[in-house]
Amino acid sequence: MALVKPFKAVRPTRDKVALVTTRSYDIYQKKELKDILRLNPFSFLHILLPGFKFHKTVHGTKRFKMVHNRYREFKENGIFESDASPSYYLHQKSYKGNVFWGIIGLASIEDYQNCVIKKHEKTLSEREALFGNYLEVTGFNAEPVLITYPDHEFLSSLIEKYRKTRAEYEFTTNKNRTHLMWLLDEEDEVLKISEAFGSMPSLYIADGHHRTASSNFLYNKMAAGNDEKAKELSKYFMAYFIPESNLRITSFFRFVNHLNGLHKEEFLIALDEYFRIENVGKQYYKPSKKHHFSMYLDGYFYKLYMRKSAFKPQNELDHLDSQILFKYILEPILGIHDPSNDKNIHYLPETGNEMQLQYLVDSGDFAVGFGCFPVSVEQLKTVADNNLAMPPKSSYIEPKLRSGLTIYELS
Structure with a gap:
């Protein structure tokens, strides 16, 4: 059965969240990227591309260390704050009549290793090691893996309940994507969410196979060491859990x-x-x-x-x-x-x-x-259940998630 946990996220303050969060930096055109870095000092891209401050491109471990430094500066400057108690985070994204919602929490590496969390893509060992080292040096995970689960009545009732209340975050991006996010931190509700996921025999990675494999790489590395805190933190990775009916797959x-x-x-x-x-x-x-x-x-x-x-x-x-x-x-x-x-x-x-x-x-x-x-959700699950791997670019899966909305610290 699946283990899904709440956590104390580090996240932008309400007044700056629209300025902080970003799409994946490799999606941006070069000019757009430069303009954002030049005009928006709060953008999470300053953390991901720390060399901009010095008008220099940096690579490898040197870049990872600078990413860590920029992140700490954002915390010191009050752009990011830590939540006081473990929470789940209910998120909704809407545009052009499409509405996606899901719950951000922590998934278990042991579930991944034991095939409770199933995959449908192969990963490259070099990329696993590269991003695994990135996680270790930077000390945080800022972009959740997209994981799908069978529709569940109680979990689906949450979005209907919270849509009637004021969201912690409510902002629209320059691409006309509207984001809402609510904190789910009531003890009884948190317990019911954990129990709901705990009743599920399998979860499926929809998007983020290399991010998951890299977290697994880090866990195996930490398990071989003597840092007990690092071992415990690396047992989990941040994920966005979305019901199967809410997943959109195109080709x-x-x-x-x-x-x-x-x-x-x-x-x-x-x-x-x-x-x-x-x-x-x-x-x-x-x-x-x-x-x-x-x-x-x-x-x-x-x-x-x-x-x-x-x-x-x-x-x-x-x-x-x-x-x-x-x-x-x-x-x-x-x-x-x-x-x-x-x-x-x-x-x-x-x-x-x-x-x-x-x-x-x-x-x-x-x-x-x-x-x-397009591939169907059932086809995706069948391939994963049979421990097979789809050809590259078999599915384009939405929603696409923003970086820097919630952060899971690994150190």
Whole structure:
């Protein structure tokens, strides 16, 4: 059964939270990043990119130590404060008619090791070690892992209850995302939340596999040492727990630089072995069901339907459209053998980039582009339950979380 705990978060003061919290820094365009750092002294980006203060880019352990220093300065200057008692944090994010909500708390590394918390992606050991060392040196975790759980009546009742009350935080970002957050610190309610999660046999990582694996790396390192406080703190990692029904999964476009030496007609003939092909001209096509794909090639959109006679799944992974695309097109026809590292393939989230499937091919940047039907929550869970790993960029999962909203200190 799952162990989920409340904690004493370090978080921005109410008057500065809109100025402090950020998207992941690697999402920002270079000019936007520089403007924020120049104009907003309260931005959490000053902590994540500490060299800006000295007009210098720093890397490795030196950067990690400077991140730690900037964080301490934010606390000393009263930008961040520590909560007095362990709490859960109920958060809601809304935009364009989409409303997401979840509960921020601590997940257990032992649950991760014992497969109570299940994963559906492979991780790279080098990145695990890099971010694990980052956590150790900086001493804090500021971006929760997104974990999904089966809908639960009591947990769902919390958002209905607290929406009627004043939130601790209420702010809207310049991207028109509105955030609300409430503290759940009443002893009886905290106990019921812990018990609700404790009744669940499994939880599933939706987004943040490398962050989880890095916390596991740190835990294993601390367990081998003599610092009892560090051992205890590293047993847990911060997570945002979201009900399955509230999770939104969309897909990624896939673009390939070349046709692997084939002419257009040769490529279409090769596809014909596995797919029914329909040219729909200039009209954008979005797949409407599993095993249907969109393709843009040489000025035209195509519908690709997997031939039932060609579809011979050997395991649960083979039912995923991202795996079908890899197994029947990317690898055998286009020569993409390592979709994680091959420089000839490029991924782009479909959400917000619908016109890019046509534009990036017409511009000459790529020879062909593909769209997939999104993975379902049930497919994600089935892959995880069978200890399998999805191909890279099989799912684009929302909500995306902000850094610096709540912080879990590791030292």
